[in-house]
Amino acid sequence: MKETQQAASVYQNVCRQFDKAADLIDFDPEIRKILGKTQNEVIVNFPVIMDDGHIEILTGYRVQHNNVLGPYKGGLRYHPAVDIDEVRALATWMTWKSAIVNIPFGGAKGGIQVDPSKYSHSELQRITRRFTFALGCNIGPEFDIPAPDVNTNAQIMAWILDTYVSTQPPHSRQANVHIVTGKPVESGGSLGRDKATGQGVVYTIEQWANDRKFDLNGATYFVQGFGNVGSWTSILLKPYGAKLVAVEDICGAYEDPNGIDPDELNEYFKEKHTLDGFKNLKKIDHEKFLNTKADIFVPAALENQVTSETASLLNVRVVAEGANGPTDLDGDEILQQKKIDMIPDIICNAGGVIVSYFEWLQNKRSEFWDLEEVDRKLHRLIVGGYERVRAAAKEYKTDWRTAAYIVALARLEKVYKERGIFP
Numbered sequence: 001m002k003e004t005q006q007a008a009s010v011y012q013n014v015c016r017q018f019d020k021a022a023d024l025i026d027f028d029p030e031i032r033k034i035l036g037k038t039q040n041e042v043i044v045n046f047p048v049i050m051d052d053g054h055i056e057i058l059t060g061y062r063v064q065h066n067n068v069l070g071p072y073k074g075g076l077r078y079h080p081a082v083d084i085d086e087v088r089a090l091a092t093w094m095t096w097k098s099a100i101v102n103i104p105f106g107g108a109k110g111g112i113q114v115d116p117s118k119y120s121h122s123e124l125q126r127i128t129r130r131f132t133f134a135l136g137c138n139i140g141p142e143f144d145i146p147a148p149d150v151n152t153n154a155q156i157m158a159w160i161l162d163t164y165v166s167t168q169p170p171h172s173r174q175a176n177v178h179i180v181t182g183k184p185v186e187s188g189g190s191l192g193r194d195k196a197t198g199q200g201v202v203y204t205i206e207q208w209a210n211d212r213k214f215d216l217n218g219a220t221y222f223v224q225g226f227g228n229v230g231s232w233t234s235i236l237l238k239p240y241g242a243k244l245v246a247v248e249d250i251c252g253a254y255e256d257p258n259g260i261d262p263d264e265l266n267e268y269f270k271e272k273h274t275l276d277g278f279k280n281l282k283k284i285d286h287e288k289f290l291n292t293k294a295d296i297f298v299p300a301a302l303e304n305q306v307t308s309e310t311a312s313l314l315n316v317r318v319v320a321e322g323a324n325g326p327t328d329l330d331g332d333e334i335l336q337q338k339k340i341d342m343i344p345d346i347i348c349n350a351g352g353v354i355v356s357y358f359e360w361l362q363n364k365r366s367e368f369w370d371l372e373e374v375d376r377k378l379h380r381l382i383v384g385g386y387e388r389v390r391a392a393a394k395e396y397k398t399d400w401r402t403a404a405y406i407v408a409l410a411r412l413e414k415v416y417k418e419r420g421i422f423p
């Protein structure tokens with residue numbers, strides 16, 4: 001898959017999306033100034049001892065876009081393309097996401113500019129712990145709550161939790177377990193959090209299919225990225241009778257028009273860390289992959305994949321954005337011309353942060369919810385968001401991405417007007 005060449009364009013993309021929606025609804029110009037900037041940006045350069053004894057200086061980020069609706073919230077990613085521009089964009093998208101699904105969080109994002117595959121398990125642990133220490137009180141369970149994102153997982157959250165609480169006075173350690181979400185269940189995580197983003201993607205696809213009176217049984221789809229979001233989306237679409245026909249990851253693109261079993265592929269991928277060599281998969285090039293004839297395309301990898309250069313290749317009914325920012329504005333325009341439906345990222349992939357909210361609540365109340373309760377509440381919140389976006393698209397006669405922004409901006413504008421600006 002093509003990685004972002006010019007990360008600078010990612011944040012510009014967010015600003016363009018924001019401007020388009022704000023223009024359409026005559027958004028308050030003063031509040032526009034506030035939301036057009038991130039509130040806080042922390043960059044830390046920190047030393048880590050490697051297994052052979054030498055020291056590496058790594059660069060980490062945490063950007064807090066807005067907290068008018070609640071504590072800053074968003075994931076941490078470990079990737080060589082992480083930089084201030086990308087993190088700004090991702091933090092801003094988190095503000096819109098929580099606003100759309102009506103959860104009391106603001107937006108933040110962070111990460112380390114690093115290729116985690118180059119480090120041992122113990123090096124990754126020291127990197128994570130030292131990064132947490134470097135962030136210090138810039139994160140906090142009632143202030144800014146990290147979670148997993150690209151190349152981070154429950155284990156990394158457990159290390160962050162352990163490091164954070166170990167630096168608190170003994171009597172307050174237990175009261176700080178909600179410093180991160182997406183923890184392992186045994187360490188205070190929630191059932192259903194691991195699959196939550198994929199589950200949310202599937203719930204929104206199901207809503208779209210209901211709207212279009214489209215039968216998912218026998219439908220075909222393809223997925224870009226087979227990490228947490230791509231693999232769970234595929235596994236959870238299987239019971240609907242939908243057929244996975246192509247998949248792409250960092251090593252290449254593959255197809256099997258007869259259908260790929262997502263459970264088996266997931267087992268294989270977990271063991272081999274590659275899709276290559278699985279059963280009847282045939283390697284294809286990136287262009288042929290994007291050109292796959294199917295009903296649904298789920299981009300579940302990085303930003304800027306569907307652009308002026310690639311959007312015309314798509315041959316599907318709907319794009320369901322599991323990733324953050326996979327389509328830029330030019331890509332959006334081409335999809336609209338081609339009459340391809342769009343379930344935009346800030347509603348499509350909101351399942352992760354929704355179940356993060358449930359985990360945070362369970363920690364605060366010392367509760368443990370069963371999976372049925374988590375899934376039922378997730379369904380209610382994400383479908384509620386989806387319906388608000390659909391209603392805004394109708395009311396403003398606009399595309400779904402702009403409609404999603406309108407829902408978020410309307411909520412934020414209302415709160416700013418009620419509260420006013422201090423002093």
Ligand code: GLU
Binds near residue numbers: 075145349350356
């Ligand atoms: N990283 C996920 C996202 O982009 C989840 C964030 C969270 O749970 O805080 O939505």
